[in-house]
Amino acid sequence: MADDSLFEFLHMEIVSHVYKEQESRGDNDKERGTCVSLLECMGFRVGQGLIERFTKDSPGFKDELDVMKFLCKDFWTNIFRKQIDNLRTNHQGTYVLQDNRFALITQLSSGQQYLEDAPKYLAFSCGLLRGALSNLGLESVVTAEVSLMPACKFQVVIQKA
Amino acid sequence: MADDSLFEFLHMEIVSHVYKEQESRGDNDKERGTCVSLLECMGFRVGQGLIERFTKDSPGFKDELDVMKFLCKDFWTNIFRKQIDNLRTNHQGTYVLQDNRFALITQLSSGQQYLEDAPKYLAFSCGLLRGALSNLGLESVVTAEVSLMPACKFQVVIQKA
Numbered sequence: 001m002a003d004d005s006l007f008e009f010l011h012m013e014i015v016s017h018v019y020k021e022q023e024s025r026g027d028n029d030k031e032r033g034t035c036v037s038l039l040e041c042m043g044f045r046v047g048q049g050l051i052e053r054f055t056k057d058s059p060g061f062k063d064e065l066d067v068m069k070f071l072c073k074d075f076w077t078n079i080f081r082k083q084i085d086n087l088r089t090n091h092q093g094t095y096v097l098q099d100n101r102f103a104l105i106t107q108l109s110s111g112q113q114y115l116e117d118a119p120k121y122l123a124f125s126c127g128l129l130r131g132a133l134s135n136l137g138l139e140s141v142v143t144a145e146v147s148l149m150p151a152c153k154f155q156v157v158i159q160k161a
Numbered sequence: 162m163a164d165d166s167l168f169e170f171l172h173m174e175i176v177s178h179v180y181k182e183q184e185s186r187g188d189n190d191k192e193r194g195t196c197v198s199l200l201e202c203m204g205f206r207v208g209q210g211l212i213e214r215f216t217k218d219s220p221g222f223k224d225e226l227d228v229m230k231f232l233c234k235d236f237w238t239n240i241f242r243k244q245i246d247n248l249r250t251n252h253q254g255t256y257v258l259q260d261n262r263f264a265l266i267t268q269l270s271s272g273q274q275y276l277e278d279a280p281k282y283l284a285f286s287c288g289l290l291r292g293a294l295s296n297l298g299l300e301s302v303v304t305a306e307v308s309l310m311p312a313c314k315f316q317v318v319i320q321k322a
Binding site: 005006007009010011013014017018021038042045046049050053078079 | 172179239
């Protein structure tokens with residue numbers, strides 16, 4: 001299944017539903033954090049499920065960097081139909097993945113007021129990455145920021161045991 | 162975008178989220194109706210969005226039956242990667258669309274207890290159909306039932322003005 005826009009529309013619906021609930025509870029900034037974490041958790045579980053399918057026939061990974069490269073290429077392409085444009089690392093467990101045209105925010109306008117809205121459209125995808133990594137044995141913290149719409153940077157910090 | 166399973170996983174997350182909320186409110190059967198209608202509304206909006214894209218370059222439709230055939234073939238294939246297997250009509254505005262292997266319930270087991278769970282996995286797709294029809298100028302009521310897992314029947318009743 002199938003069409004590009006299906007995932008985009010469905011994602012929009014989820015984000016809007018989660019935030020509408022929050023509003024209907026008359027909530028404040030603290031609760032806004034709950035929305036982000038709820039979306040992130042959904043992404044996490046979807047990421048776990050997807051990576052299992054995507055790596056079913058793959059031979060395993062050499063090292064951490066090898067895993068990250070797989071996420072940037074195969075994983076990202078399977079979900080967003082394009083690769084991550086740039087991967088950087090400090091070789092100490094921190095990785096920055098840049099997508100110059102991130103599908104889930106291309107629909108937003110680039111005005112300042114929309115830029116402030118952008119984080120809620122990133123939480124699910126942070127979860128996707130964290131869930132995928134977790135299933136490959138790497139616990140991580142994933143955050144994201146919009147640099148210049150629709151470019152987007154995901155920062156992954158691997159948690160050493 | 163892209164992978165088959167992405168939509169399935171995301172759909173599962175939405176259903177489970179909506180029902181979890183209901184539980185957390187300690188709700189009863191009446192509220193269960195709310196969940197179904199919430200999922201149906203999400204599907205409605207996604208269906209509206211999708212049909213706009215799918216019909217962008219199409220020449221328009223001869224009549225109601227022509228619209229239904231389009232939904233059974235192109236619309237369904239774009240979303241579920243297969244056509245509706247059987248379309249029947251009484252030629253008075255009622256249509257029955259049968260999908261012999263409906264993607265969103267193939268993951269469920271076919272035991273009786275799961276069969277009871279099936280309706281919540283159909284609501285979103287009822288909305289998809291109703292939304293698509295609405296954008297094509299046809300108001301309708303769409304219901305669904307699982308006959309024998311994973312076969313599924315959608316009944317569309319067009320509302321005459």
